[in-house]
Amino acid sequence: MARPSNRRTRGGVTGHPAPRLSYVLGRAEFALRRRLGEALSPLGLTLPQYTALSVLRRRDGLSNAQLARRALITPQSMITITTGLERKGLITRVPDPAHGRILRTLLTSAGDRLLVAADAAVDAIEDDMLQELSSANRGRLLDDLKSCVRMLGAGFVDI
Amino acid sequence: MARPSNRRTRGGVTGHPAPRLSYVLGRAEFALRRRLGEALSPLGLTLPQYTALSVLRRRDGLSNAQLARRALITPQSMITITTGLERKGLITRVPDPAHGRILRTLLTSAGDRLLVAADAAVDAIEDDMLQELSSANRGRLLDDLKSCVRMLGAGFVDI
DNA sequence: CGTATTTCAGCCTTACTGAAATTG
DNA sequence: CCAATTTCAGTAAGGCTGAAATAC
Numbered sequence: 001m002a003r004p005s006n007r008r009t010r011g012g013v014t015g016h017p018a019p020r021l022s023y024v025l026g027r028a029e030f031a032l033r034r035r036l037g038e039a040l041s042p043l044g045l046t047l048p049q050y051t052a053l054s055v056l057r058r059r060d061g062l063s064n065a066q067l068a069r070r071a072l073i074t075p076q077s078m079i080t081i082t083t084g085l086e087r088k089g090l091i092t093r094v095p096d097p098a099h100g101r102i103l104r105t106l107l108t109s110a111g112d113r114l115l116v117a118a119d120a121a122v123d124a125i126e127d128d129m130l131q132e133l134s135s136a137n138r139g140r141l142l143d144d145l146k147s148c149v150r151m152l153g154a155g156f157v158d159i
Numbered sequence: 160m161a162r163p164s165n166r167r168t169r170g171g172v173t174g175h176p177a178p179r180l181s182y183v184l185g186r187a188e189f190a191l192r193r194r195l196g197e198a199l200s201p202l203g204l205t206l207p208q209y210t211a212l213s214v215l216r217r218r219d220g221l222s223n224a225q226l227a228r229r230a231l232i233t234p235q236s237m238i239t240i241t242t243g244l245e246r247k248g249l250i251t252r253v254p255d256p257a258h259g260r261i262l263r264t265l266l267t268s269a270g271d272r273l274l275v276a277a278d279a280a281v282d283a284i285e286d287d288m289l290q291e292l293s294s295a296n297r298g299r300l301l302d303d304l305k306s307c308v309r310m311l312g313a314g315f316v317d318i
Numbered sequence: 319c320g321t322a323t324t325t326c327a328g329c330c331t332t333a334c335t336g337a338a339a340t341t342g
Numbered sequence: 343c344c345a346a347t348t349t350c351a352g353t354a355a356g357g358c359t360g361a362a363a364t365a366c
Contacts, residue, residue: 018301020213020281020285021285021289021297021300021301021304022191022195022281022284022285023210023213024301024304024305024308025184025187025188025191025304026188026191026192027308028184028188028304028307028308028311029184029185029187029188030231031307031308031311031312032181032184032185032307032311033185035311036181046331046332048332051182051185054179054182063346063347063348064347064348064349065346065347065348072186072189072190073332073333073334074333074334074335075347075348075349076333076334076335076348076349076350077332077333077334079348079349079350080331080332080333081332083349098342099341099342099346099347100340100341100342101339101340101341101342101346101347101348102341102346102347102348103347103348122179122181125181125311126179126180126181128310128311129307129310129311130180130307130310131310132306132309132310133303133306137299137303138180140296140299140303141180141300141303141304142177142180142183144292144296144299144300145180145183145184145187145300146183147291147292148187148190148191148288148289148292149183149186149187149190150291151287151288151289151290151291152187152190152191152194152284152287152288153190153194205355205356207355207356222322222323222324223323223324223325224322224323224324232356232357232358233357233358233359234323234324234325235324235325235326235357235358235359235360236356236357236358238324238325238326239355239356239357240356242325257366258322258323258365258366259364259365259366260322260323260324260363260364260365260366261322261323261324261365262323262324
């Protein structure tokens with residue numbers, strides 16, 4: 001029941017074996033996170049905060065618990081993010097009229113304006129990152145990464 | 160000086176805009192890191208420890224400072240990793256004969272055996288992750304991710 | 319003296335679990 | 343009573359900077 005391996009042959013006489021895909025994926029994400037952090041810091045945003053704002057632009061009115069599920073973190077962790085965003089006036093949290101306990105999270109106009117600026121910065125970094133790849137390859141890279149996420153059982157990919 | 164954007168059109172009348180590549184890359188790395196952590200935990204290894212062992216298999220005898228540079232972290236952070244590995248007998252650290260201050264890090268036979276078992280677990284997870292991708296697409300995914308790392312200015316990709 | 323390595327100490331970010339209060 | 347949400351508290355992992363000792 002030998003499962004065919006995806007590894008290239010190791011220990012060939014010439015050259016180094018190919019680095020593991022997990023390793024390169026981790027390295028890419030690490031480098032990207034560093035660059036994004038540097039770009040977002042002058043705007044007063046952390047990467048998790050930017051991600052939460054991006055989700056809210058399209059899913060305005062989510063509760064803190066719903067936001068946490070989208071980000072695959074616990075509600076307790078998401079609280080630290082939303083608290084920071086609320087303190088800066090980028091979001092407001094209003095009680096749901098039908099469910100007194102639930103606080104609906106809404107993007108403020110200041111939050112929307114900051115998000116536009118942040119998106120421009122992130123676009124520039126993505127363009128840097130992808131400058132060697134053709135448009136077709138960029139599309140394929142996105143599709144392949146989505147497939148990886150699905151196969152890893154991480155649920156939805158959409159923001 | 161409009162730079163052509165790599166973003167798909169947002170806000171079309173039908174359907175959702177494609178999620179951002181940064182987002183999907185981060186989601187893939189997050190899901191992978193979780194799965195790897197779960198697989199390595201029964202072996203008593205953390206992901207950073209596994210990475211350090213993998214580097215040492217091919218670059219045996221690196222100093223702690225050299226290991227840190229390979230992993231793009233500070234020597235102070237790497238010390239916490241190598242200390243843990245040494246306490247478990249997976250590595251030994253011997254003074255360099257020519258430089259009394261430098262400690263060369265060597266994989267022990269126990270460390271090598273554990274690394275073989277860990278590799279099998281990681282292979283299985285990578286196979287899960289890539290099961291929808293053809294062999295050609297896997298190779299292209301690896302190459303494209305390497306290109307991303309280079310373009311992000313993160314230095315070498317090789318372990 | 320300058321550079322590199324090692325390592326102690328303290329701190330920060332970001333996640334986690336546990337537990338309690340509120341609401342439907 | 344049960345389920346979901348919110349949120350306070352404590353904890354842990356993993357990174358960081360500063361600083362000191364050692365060695366060439």
